[in-house]
Amino acid sequence: MTGKRLFEGIRTVEVTGHVTGPVTTQLLADCGAEAIQIETGSRRGLMGGGAGFGRPQVQRKNTSGKLSVSINFISPKGLELARRVIASADVFVENMAGGVLTRRGLGYEDIRKIKPDIIYLATCMQGQTGPHGKHAASGHKLSALAGFNHITGWPDREPGWVGTYTDFVAPRYNILAILGALEYRRRTGKGQFLDMSQYEPGLQFMAPAILDYTVNRRVANREGNRCSYAAPHNAYRCQGEDRWCAIAVFTDEEWRSFCKAFGKPEMANDTRFATLLARKENEEELDRAVNEWTGSRTAEEVMSVMQAAGVAAGVVETVQDQVEKDPQLKARQFFWELESPEPNKYVNSPPPYYRLAIRVRQGPQLGDGNNYVFKDILGMSDDEIAGLVKEGVIA
Amino acid sequence: MPADDKTETMLSPYRALDLTDEKGLLCGKILGDMGADVIKLEKPGGDAARSIGPYYHDEPHPEKSLFWFSLNTSKRGITLDIETADGREIFKKLVKTADFVIESFPPGYLDKLGLDYTSLNKIKPGIILVSITPFGQTGPYRDYKTSDIVAWALSGEMSGWGDIDRPPVRISHHSQSYLNAAADGAIGALVALNQRWSTGKGQQIDVSIQEALSIMDGDNRNPAWSRNPGTVRKRGEPAMAGAGHRTTRLFACKDGYVSWSHGGVSVLAPSLPLIKWMQAEGMSNEFLDNFDWSRPDFGAISQEEMDNIEGATAKFFMTKTKAELLEGAIKRDVMLYPVATTADMFDDVQLKARGFWVEVEHPELGVTITYPGAFGLCSETPPKISRRAPLIGEHNREIYEGELGITKEKLAVLKEAGVI
Numbered sequence: 001m002t003g004k005r006l007f008e009g010i011r012t013v014e015v016t017g018h019v020t021g022p023v024t025t026q027l028l029a030d031c032g033a034e035a036i037q038i039e040t041g042s043r044r045g046l047m048g049g050g051a052g053f054g055r056p057q058v059q060r061k062n063t064s065g066k067l068s069v070s071i072n073f074i075s076p077k078g079l080e081l082a083r084r085v086i087a088s089a090d091v092f093v094e095n096m097a098g099g100v101l102t103r104r105g106l107g108y109e110d111i112r113k114i115k116p117d118i119i120y121l122a123t124c125m126q127g128q129t130g131p132h133g134k135h136a137a138s139g140h141k142l143s144a145l146a147g148f149n150h151i152t153g154w155p156d157r158e159p160g161w162v163g164t165y166t167d168f169v170a171p172r173y174n175i176l177a178i179l180g181a182l183e184y185r186r187r188t189g190k191g192q193f194l195d196m197s198q199y200e201p202g203l204q205f206m207a208p209a210i211l212d213y214t215v216n217r218r219v220a221n222r223e224g225n226r227c228s229y230a231a232p233h234n235a236y237r238c239q240g241e242d243r244w245c246a247i248a249v250f251t252d253e254e255w256r257s258f259c260k261a262f263g264k265p266e267m268a269n270d271t272r273f274a275t276l277l278a279r280k281e282n283e284e285e286l287d288r289a290v291n292e293w294t295g296s297r298t299a300e301e302v303m304s305v306m307q308a309a310g311v312a313a314g315v316v317e318t319v320q321d322q323v324e325k326d327p328q329l330k331a332r333q334f335f336w337e338l339e340s341p342e343p344n345k346y347v348n349s350p351p352p353y354y355r356l357a358i359r360v361r362q363g364p365q366l367g368d369g370n371n372y373v374f375k376d377i378l379g380m381s382d383d384e385i386a387g388l389v390k391e392g393v394i395a
Numbered sequence: 396m397p398a399d400d401k402t403e404t405m406l407s408p409y410r411a412l413d414l415t416d417e418k419g420l421l422c423g424k425i426l427g428d429m430g431a432d433v434i435k436l437e438k439p440g441g442d443a444a445r446s447i448g449p450y451y452h453d454e455p456h457p458e459k460s461l462f463w464f465s466l467n468t469s470k471r472g473i474t475l476d477i478e479t480a481d482g483r484e485i486f487k488k489l490v491k492t493a494d495f496v497i498e499s500f501p502p503g504y505l506d507k508l509g510l511d512y513t514s515l516n517k518i519k520p521g522i523i524l525v526s527i528t529p530f531g532q533t534g535p536y537r538d539y540k541t542s543d544i545v546a547w548a549l550s551g552e553m554s555g556w557g558d559i560d561r562p563p564v565r566i567s568h569h570s571q572s573y574l575n576a577a578a579d580g581a582i583g584a585l586v587a588l589n590q591r592w593s594t595g596k597g598q599q600i601d602v603s604i605q606e607a608l609s610i611m612d613g614d615n616r617n618p619a620w621s622r623n624p625g626t627v628r629k630r631g632e633p634a635m636a637g638a639g640h641r642t643t644r645l646f647a648c649k650d651g652y653v654s655w656s657h658g659g660v661s662v663l664a665p666s667l668p669l670i671k672w673m674q675a676e677g678m679s680n681e682f683l684d685n686f687d688w689s690r691p692d693f694g695a696i697s698q699e700e701m702d703n704i705e706g707a708t709a710k711f712f713m714t715k716t717k718a719e720l721l722e723g724a725i726k727r728d729v730m731l732y733p734v735a736t737t738a739d740m741f742d743d744v745q746l747k748a749r750g751f752w753v754e755v756e757h758p759e760l761g762v763t764i765t766y767p768g769a770f771g772l773c774s775e776t777p778p779k780i781s782r783r784a785p786l787i788g789e790h791n792r793e794i795y796e797g798e799l800g801i802t803k804e805k806l807a808v809l810k811e812a813g814v815i
Contacts, residue, residue: 007589031586127772132745137730139613140644144654145732147740149645151567152556159645159652159734160556160564161630163613172578173770177778179585180405180429184776186592187408192775200751201770203740204421207465208569212449213737214765215461220737223567225544228448233544235553235562242629244563246548307539314545316563318627319620322551322609331534334606 007033010182013089014038015096015106023171024123024178025066025093035066036089036369038073038082040395067369070395078393079105081374087115088377091178095123097136108193117191119181123174127197139164139198146202151209153222160222166202173201231279232258232290235316238299244316245294245302254311255279261309262293300325370394404430405776409588411495412436412486413470414477417444417570418604419499419527420466421577426495426584427469428769428778434489434794435470436477439813441787447569451760457787458759462569464784468755468766472785473794474815477508481814486510488799490518495584499527502537512599521597523587525580531603541604543570550608555616559631576607639694640701645734648712652734653720655712657704664689668729669708678711718742741765755783791815 010033012025029035073082086092094101108120125142126132143165153160177194209220225234235244249258259268272282279286294302299315306313374380388394410432413423427433445457476482505511512524529541547553547565557564583600616628642658657666667688673679682703717733724731753768769778795801809815
């Protein structure tokens with residue numbers, strides 16, 4: 001690596017809250033972009049998402065390495081100030097319920113007047129346009145709308161839970177749109193408006209099942225842990241409380257290796273299990289046999305015995321397993337501890353998909369970027385700033 | 396629809412060579428939909444991913460895999476066996492013309508063929524190599540195998556999916572894990588491209604499928620554990636941290652289910668618009684009518700109180716279909732969505748209004764097929780499907796003959812030798 005950080009010289013400004021927006025800019029910030037969040041005191045409790053309620057201002061997810069400026073942009077002077085901050089940016093990101101910022105005078109056309117090549121990304125559940133445009137909801141609900149809950153869980157039970165799955169799919173596409181727009185602007189000098197719903201990116205990951213419907217009129221349903229062309233294929237119960245190991249056998253070779261590792265190489269030729277079709281037909285019996293074996297072993301032992309035999313297997317890890325035990329994540333230095341004004345250190349993970357030197361700092365305190373942004377970037381005087389603080393424009 | 400003309404897109408000037416298997420197909424699709432010239436390289440006879448269903452009219456055939464169709468849009472296709480000496484020579488010629496090479500071979504495989512990053516960079520300085528593997532290029536699990544269920548197991552996420560009296564589950568059907576990792580590969584490619592413009596240097600992007608999933612945290616298990624080490628959220632535990640009650644998160648309705656929860660940040664009073672709706676339809680009760688929905692200690696109300704609220708809510712939902720609940724949610728600003736099936740989304744009025752569905756021509760089948768379209772509406776350079784997935788070796792002539800100038804006769808020899 002050259003030491004030059006990937007996005008040095010790029011500035012992002014955001015008005016965001018709750019996961020999707022902040023995650024989007026977090027990548028750029030982690031790679032050296034200067035990231036500024038415009039916040040006001042009253043909305044702060046919603047920033048960054050996270051567990052808990054009514055909690056004091058604490059370390060927030062996806063805010064490390066960002067500067068915070070506190071502006072009350074409801075007032076005309078605040079609006080003016082917010083516009084100036086946004087116009088100093090290469091990329092502006094907002095994920096407010098659609099239309100809010102435009103109503104306030106901070107929409108794409110408003111900013112474009114002062115900065116013609118701005119890359120302006122607006123992200124909300126269903127997009128800025130259309131009969132359902134600008135509708136607000138949460139990632140749990142959108143994951144359901146995008147089809148993921150229906151295809152998760154057991155066929156004899158209600159749909160399963162996938163948390164806020166689409167909250168992590170959508171930012172990937174937001175980032176791609178931003179990166180593509182930056183590249184296009186590099187070549188042509190033109191910015192653009194990126195109208196990113198979360199629904200449309202979410203559906204990208206449903207594509208094969210969607211085609212099964214548009215072509216075959218088949219509605220994909222949940223199938224537990226079954227895979228139509230693999231057996232054994234499940235999460236198997238291991239020693240200890242609620243400990244599991246996933247095992248997946250696809251080929252004849254893997255099946256023979258599995259049986260050896262299982263301690264019963266002759267099982268490979270058992271007529272109940274010798275072929276894939278036979279294993280699928282007798283899958284319940286097979287799963288029972290596997291569970292019996294795994295039940296007297298730890299998940300870690302099952303995984304290592306199977307992997308040594310060339311069979312895909314993995315401990316169903318909890319967060320504790322990941323942070324404290326997983327040797328691969330340790331070796332890859334996946335987790336970083338952030339310093340925090342609070343006693344508990346906050347464990348976060350930087351974007352892991354490229355090897356970079358990543359600066360990780362604590363998340364900003366409200367308005368900690370005020371001086372730098374207002375004085376250094378916008379060139380305001382101390383008096384000017386003091387006046388706006390008095391008027392409540394700078395919160 | 397025929398392959399697009401060269402109108403400017405986000406990635407018009409760039410070419411990607413896509414050698415991935417199932418683990419990385421989406422990466423090339425994304426770059427291709429964004430306008431790059433993506434060439435899918437398959438071993439002669441076609442990639443193994445063509446065996447993955449579902450199939451067109453349930454006819455299992457390497458040219459009828461809907462799975463293959465969906466993840467290889469906007470790519471041209473050639474066949475090449477890079478394990479042969481002739482194949483490697485041709486590949487190197489192609490690398491000279493490329494900006495990206497995307498692959499998902501086991502770590503070390505390309506090294507053995509003399510096609511590792513350093514070697515590729517000698518051939519084409521500035522080349523960007525995107526490598527997508529189960530656990531990354533390094534570490535004790537480097538040579539371990541994965542599959543979708545195994546990847547999710549090792550991601551931390553799967554521990555929260557399913558019911559406590561049954562095994563943890565994965566999301567059914569095609570591999571979600573690979574899609575997330577492949578998208579990260581595309582991000583890495585464009586990040587590296589951005590850097591190349593200032594440094595002149597390419598790099599290898601090392602995507603670990605385990606890591607791509609481990610950054611996902613749909614249940615706030617990481618912060619919960621961070622604040623209270625030892626707090627391991629179990630699947631089927633629909634509680635807010637520190638709450639005095641459990642909340643239901645999926646409710647049955649007349650013709651299916653909806654995703655709705657009364658849990659949430661009290662200052663938003665997200666329940667209120669729904670309660671108002673229930674009141675408007677005479678389905679509220681005294682308790683709900685007198686309840687203070689913006690009380691700051693909402694999270695601490697008793698289970699009995701929550702049961703009361705949820706009971707009335709459940710009754711209300713049972714009088715309505717998914718479509719009615721969606722319509723009402725939009726109209727009344729309720730943060731509710733149906734648990735949609737693939738049939739539901741096809742009827743969705745919003746997607747239709749956004750022009751989301753696109754018709755893609757499949758002349759080899761004599762039909763057009765409706766595909767999910769662009770991932771976003773970008774005002775200058777919208778991503779879009781420029782062509783259907785390639786047939787096996789469909790562009791061999793166009794690229795080998797047309798571009799590399801290999802004669803027809805030589806191509807026949809290479810075909811006979813199993814090189815293409």
